Amino acid sequence: MAFGAIKMxxxxxxEETGIQKDSWGLMRFWVNGKNIFRYKNNVPAxxxxxxxxxxxxxxxxxxxxxxxxxxxPLLVKGKNSIELMxxxxxxxxxxxxxxxxxxxxxxxxxxxxxxxxERDGSLLPMTYFRKVKDQIEIAWDNRDLYxxxxxxxxxxxxxxxxxAEVFYKVILDFxxxxxxxxxxxxxxxxxxxxxxxxxxxx
Numbered sequence: 001m002a003f004g005a006i007k008m009x010x011x012x013x014x015e016e017t018g019i020q021k022d023s024w025g026l027m028r029f030w031v032n033g034k035n036i037f038r039y040k041n042n043v044p045a046x047x048x049x050x051x052x053x054x055x056x057x058x059x060x061x062x063x064x065x066x067x068x069x070x071x072x073p074l075l076v077k078g079k080n081s082i083e084l085m086x087x088x089x090x091x092x093x094x095x096x097x098x099x100x101x102x103x104x105x106x107x108x109x110x111x112x113x114x115x116x117x118e119r120d121g122s123l124l125p126m127t128y129f130r131k132v133k134d135q136i137e138i139a140w141d142n143r144d145l146y147x148x149x150x151x152x153x154x155x156x157x158x159x160x161x162x163x164a165e166v167f168y169k170v171i172l173d174f175x176x177x178x179x180x181x182x183x184x185x186x187x188x189x190x191x192x193x194x195x196x197x198x199x200x201x202x
Contacts, residue, residue: 016051019186023053023178031138031160036125038154050122053189056178058118059171060193062129065112067168069131073105080159081113081128081139123151136167 016024027048028035037048048055076091078084088106093099111117115127127140138160142153175197183190 019053019182019189020051022185023051023056023182025049025052027052027055031158031162034155034158034160036127036138036140036153036155036158039123039125040152040154041123042150046123048122048124050124051120052178054118054120054122056175056193057196058115059175060196062112063168063171063175063197066129066136067131067164069133072130073109074102080137081130082141082157082159085110085128123149125153131164132161134164135161136164137161 027037029037029048035047039046072084074084074088074091076084076087078087085106088102091099091102093102110128113128113130115124115129118124123146125140125142126145127138130137140153140155140158142156145151145153175193179190179194
């Protein structure tokens with residue numbers, strides 16, 4: 001697993017400023033030889049192209065949660081995150097409180113483990129991260145995702161298992177590189193990211 005060809009480039013945003021504008025860039029996310037960020041959108045093959053600060057923020061806040069290997073919070077069966085979430089969506093109840101609570105828990109798990117929570121208008125794939133024993137399961141399901149934008153991901157559905165320590169090191173290397181790049185120009189923002197990261201390990 002690796003991040004690849006991460007590069008900053010001129011922002012095509014007309015409104016953003018600060019670290020969001022300056023961290024605009026292109027990123028590839030390699031999982032066992034597959035760049036799961038790769039898609040087509042009426043142009044030659046693209047990869048994730050947005051504010052890399054969103055990726056840094058998401059991992060700063062959630063890497064500790066992912067590494068903690070907490071059990072799935074709802075009583076459903078599935079071989080991986082995709083199947084678990086699909087089973088969750090089938091739940092129904094005549095009790096409105098029970099129904100609301102079930103889907104609130106599903107939403108909370110997705111916020112903690114699902115990349116899509118941080119897409120902020122970008123073409124980020126529907127990807128889940130969870131720890132399974134001593135490995136990190138990376139599962140993605142991009143079927144029918146962004147259909148109205150004529151977006152087609154090269155890797156529609158997949159599940160890969162990565163050694164947990166390798167995953168952790170790759171993510172920390174990315175975060176530390178991001179921090180080093182922007183800590184001089186944006187000390188408050190980087191301090192916030194570092195605080196989120198450290199807080200999960202206290």
